Structures are given as C-alpha cells and as structure tokens.
Amino acid sequence: MSDARVIETHQLTKRFGQFAAVEALDLNVRAQQITGFLGRNGAGKSTTIKMLLGMTHPTSGTGTLLGRSIDDAKENREARRDIAYVGEDKQLYAYFTVEELIRFTRSFYADWRPEVAKRLLADYELPPKRKVRALSKGMRTKLALLLALSRKPELLILDEPSEGLDPVAIEELLQRLVGAASEGTTIFFSSHQIAEVERIADRVCILDHGTLVEDFSLDELRKDYRRVTLGFATNAPADEFRMPGIRRVRRADRQLSVLVRGNADAVAAQGRSMNAVSVDVVPISLREVFLESVRSESDLHP
Amino acid sequence: MMLWYKAWRESRVRFLVSAVALAIVCAGFVFFHRDVSGGISDEPLSYPMYIWRITYQGYLRELFMILAILLGLGGLARERDRRTAGFTLALPVSRWRLLATRTMVGFGQVVLLATIPAIVLPLLSPLIGQAYPSSQAWAFAILWATVGSLIFAMSLLASVLFAGEFTAPVAAILGLTAYSFLADVRPLERYLTDIHDVMSGFDMPYFEERTGVLTGPLPWATVFTLFFAAAALIVIGAWITNRQDF
Numbered sequence: 001m002s003d004a005r006v007i008e009t010h011q012l013t014k015r016f017g018q019f020a021a022v023e024a025l026d027l028n029v030r031a032q033q034i035t036g037f038l039g040r041n042g043a044g045k046s047t048t049i050k051m052l053l054g055m056t057h058p059t060s061g062t063g064t065l066l067g068r069s070i071d072d073a074k075e076n077r078e079a080r081r082d083i084a085y086v087g088e089d090k091q092l093y094a095y096f097t098v099e100e101l102i103r104f105t106r107s108f109y110a111d112w113r114p115e116v117a118k119r120l121l122a123d124y125e126l127p128p129k130r131k132v133r134a135l136s137k138g139m140r141t142k143l144a145l146l147l148a149l150s151r152k153p154e155l156l157i158l159d160e161p162s163e164g165l166d167p168v169a170i171e172e173l174l175q176r177l178v179g180a181a182s183e184g185t186t187i188f189f190s191s192h193q194i195a196e197v198e199r200i201a202d203r204v205c206i207l208d209h210g211t212l213v214e215d216f217s218l219d220e221l222r223k224d225y226r227r228v229t230l231g232f233a234t235n236a237p238a239d240e241f242r243m244p245g246i247r248r249v250r251r252a253d254r255q256l257s258v259l260v261r262g263n264a265d266a267v268a269a270q271g272r273s274m275n276a277v278s279v280d281v282v283p284i285s286l287r288e289v290f291l292e293s294v295r296s297e298s299d300l301h302p
Numbered sequence: 303m304m305l306w307y308k309a310w311r312e313s314r315v316r317f318l319v320s321a322v323a324l325a326i327v328c329a330g331f332v333f334f335h336r337d338v339s340g341g342i343s344d345e346p347l348s349y350p351m352y353i354w355r356i357t358y359q360g361y362l363r364e365l366f367m368i369l370a371i372l373l374g375l376g377g378l379a380r381e382r383d384r385r386t387a388g389f390t391l392a393l394p395v396s397r398w399r400l401l402a403t404r405t406m407v408g409f410g411q412v413v414l415l416a417t418i419p420a421i422v423l424p425l426l427s428p429l430i431g432q433a434y435p436s437s438q439a440w441a442f443a444i445l446w447a448t449v450g451s452l453i454f455a456m457s458l459l460a461s462v463l464f465a466g467e468f469t470a471p472v473a474a475i476l477g478l479t480a481y482s483f484l485a486d487v488r489p490l491e492r493y494l495t496d497i498h499d500v501m502s503g504f505d506m507p508y509f510e511e512r513t514g515v516l517t518g519p520l521p522w523a524t525v526f527t528l529f530f531a532a533a534a535l536i537v538i539g540a541w542i543t544n545r546q547d548f
Contacts, residue, residue: 056547073396077394080392083392091388093386094386095311104308107304
C-alpha cells in the first residue's frame, strides 16, 4: 500500500450564512486504501464530497484531489477525469434510456471498460431499453453504480452507495469495492451502515458537526482502542479524568466508562488508584467508537 | 458530442411542440384567411397586409416570444431541483462548456422556429390563390431570430438565477414585460430598442405601414446590437453559474 495522499484538505470550511456545514477540516485519504467516511445526517459528509469535486466552493481552507487543487476549476476538472463518483441522490437523466446513459457516460472517460459494463448490466438485470424515469429506486442505484464501476479510476468516491439496495446487492457491491481496491483504486465512501464500513474499510474518518473527530485504521481500532469501565463502591468521582489517550468519559452513578486510545493500561491503573472496586478493559467495536464520537450528552440523557 | 445530444434531448419535446404549434397556427392563418381577415379589420386588407397584421404584428409574434422563453428554461439550477446536478458536475467538463452547449442548441432552435413562418407562409399561400413573397418572409425571419435570441438569453439567465419550475419563466416574462414597458417610456425610448417593433417593423424606417411590407435594408446595426446583448446575458449567466454552489 502506498502512503501517498489522494485527498488532502487543510482547514477546509464551508459556511451557509451563520451555519458551518464543514469546519476547519483536515482530511487525509491514503492511496490504494478503502476509507469509510462516517457521520450522522447533516454532519457535513456530502458537503465535503461536493467541495472535493468542485460542486460547492469552500468558504475558506484548501484541498487537493489527486494532487490538484479543488478550488481551481481547471485542475479540478482534470482530477475528475480520474475519479468515478456516485452521489447520494442517485438521480440520473430521466429522459435517457439505460443504454443511452451508458453511452453518454462512457464518452467522457478513457478508462471505460466495456466488458465490465456489459457484465454489470447483466448482473444487475438492468433493462437497456428502459427509460431511467421508469426504473425503481434500487435499479437507479444499480445503474449509478454501474456507471462508476465500469471504469478503472484512480479514485472512487461514493456517497451512501448501498442506499436503496437489497442485502444481496449490498453484499455484491461490497465485494466489488474490495475487488476494485485490490486493482489499485482508492475508495472513499460515506455510509450510515457501520457494519459495511467495518467489513471492508482499511481506514475510518468520523465527522461530527462538520469537524473530523476520529481518523484511524481498523488495525489501530483493534490494537489501540479500549473501553475501560471502572466501578466504585460509592458514586463515581466527579473530578475530570484527564490522561493522554482518553477520548470520552461517561459517568453513571457508581460507574465510569472511559473510551481510550493507546493508553488503556495507564487508565486502568489510574482507576485502581482512585479506589475503583472493579476495572474492566475490553476491546471496542467501530460502532461503539462511532456512537461515542457523535453522541452528545443530550442524546444519552434526553 | 454527447453534451450536444444531452442538450437536445432535454429540449427536444419543447422544441418539436413549439415548431408544430407555430406551423399549425401559420397554416391556420393562411387557410382561414377570409374568416380571420374580416375579424381583424372592417376594411378589406391586401394579403401581405393581412399576413403582417395577423402574424408578424399579431398573435404569432407573441406566441413565438413565449416559445423562445420556454426554450431558454432548464440548465444546472433546474438540474439541482431534479437532483441530477451532482451527476452532471462530476463529469470532467467545465460549467462554461455545459452552458455554451445548451446556449448553442437553444439558439439553433430559436433560429429554426423563426424560419417556420418563412417556410410555411410562402409555401401554403398559393393553395388559397394568394402569394406571399419569400424575400419578405425571410427578412422577417432574420428579425425574429435576432429578437428570439435575446429573449432566449433572458430566459436562460432567469433559469440560472431561479431553479423553480414556474419561477424562472415568470421571472423571464416579467423581465421582458419590464423591458417592453421601459422601451415605451418617452425619456428612455431613444436608448432602448422596442423589440416588438423590431420584429414587426412597425414604426421602423425599413417598413412601409401602408402596405405591411419591409422596404428598406434590414437594420443590421440593431441586429448586431441585439445579438451582442444576448451574448452579454449569456456571459453574465456563465459568470454566475461558475460561482454557484450545487
């Protein structure tokens, strides 16, 4: 795997009036990896992707896509030659038939693979002569994926790619994404389906309120992330629990739950020194890290 | 090449319906000459005068202007409304090229619409024992194509600014109405060309009101000025499009 970056942003910000959709985002996506982009609805994932592709202009900050500036129209256009994109809407030109849209799309890209397009058309059971407006939501999603996966781009950007697909189609999609990555394509995809991300991603970026709150590889998750649960005989101490590596502390009556990265033993030792009667250190799943990262106190205690 | 095809597919229904509507109305005015002629004038009209009153000065002109507005609608703002803008903007194509393609297809369609009376009127008139000179019809076609291009550009600019299905045409019609009103206001009339009169020739030095016939040379300075104004509106539209967020 290469350590080169295909996406880099520095302090990238997008404001709509007073509302900051993306705030000072420093994002790095490594080449030839699958990077999952997680966040709640409205976290700023789609706005970030739109800024990367030149659809939305950043309010401030900079970024590069395949080494080319995202806010320079000409450079961004050059970068888009090597990028396949599936947007969150999956809406396509309703007046085209399936085969017309395929012909339209392939005319823009030198990396189009007709044999792959033909195979996907058959696999997805898309009727070539049918108008796009007559396709179901799931079929439209499949067509959007066909248009992206029939190419061999350097970078594949997918915004909620499995939305509208049935479980079988999702499984096939995940396998195709892994296959594309093994051929050298970098994949950057946003999703609400944490299980999907956990299955195929090498790396995960979590966005919350427009800010990057976590960026780690799944190897790092397995190796470094732990939940340390401290039980106390009386109410848990109210003092701030400040130590290197602590990501989040939750207090509930006689218990402290600490999400920690890379310093679990020291946190456990600190718990014992605070007279904790029980200390549990357990591995943590991506789902738990995600929920801990994006949940506010009001979500936990409505 | 496929961008041209896309622009054509987006507008072809509007264009074909417009072309058929114009042709039918032209044919109707020819074939119902006697009935319609009595309805628009108490005095007998010469055939060229009748054609001028009913088409170049009358209903057909207003219909053509509305159709030019319809052809100008669409574009990226409309695509944003239909949620296809993301797909279009992810293509390795500049926004300028997208707009330029749509503009060229639209201009072409407006010019073709302007030629429909020039084809239909001289062609069908002999069938009712009348004659309408092709030279007259084609001269009017040039004037219509000129003004039609300007109206198309106004409509295109409105559709850059407003995404709504009805907002853009209403804005274009209001803009056109406001321009026509201002062009009739006495202190401004010397600076603003009345585009209705350019199309019909009414009150213009190149037109003879007594016979309803274009006489002098066409107003090429006005033609080029209006084309330049249309191009300027397109450039403004492109400038705004480049700065929009989708």
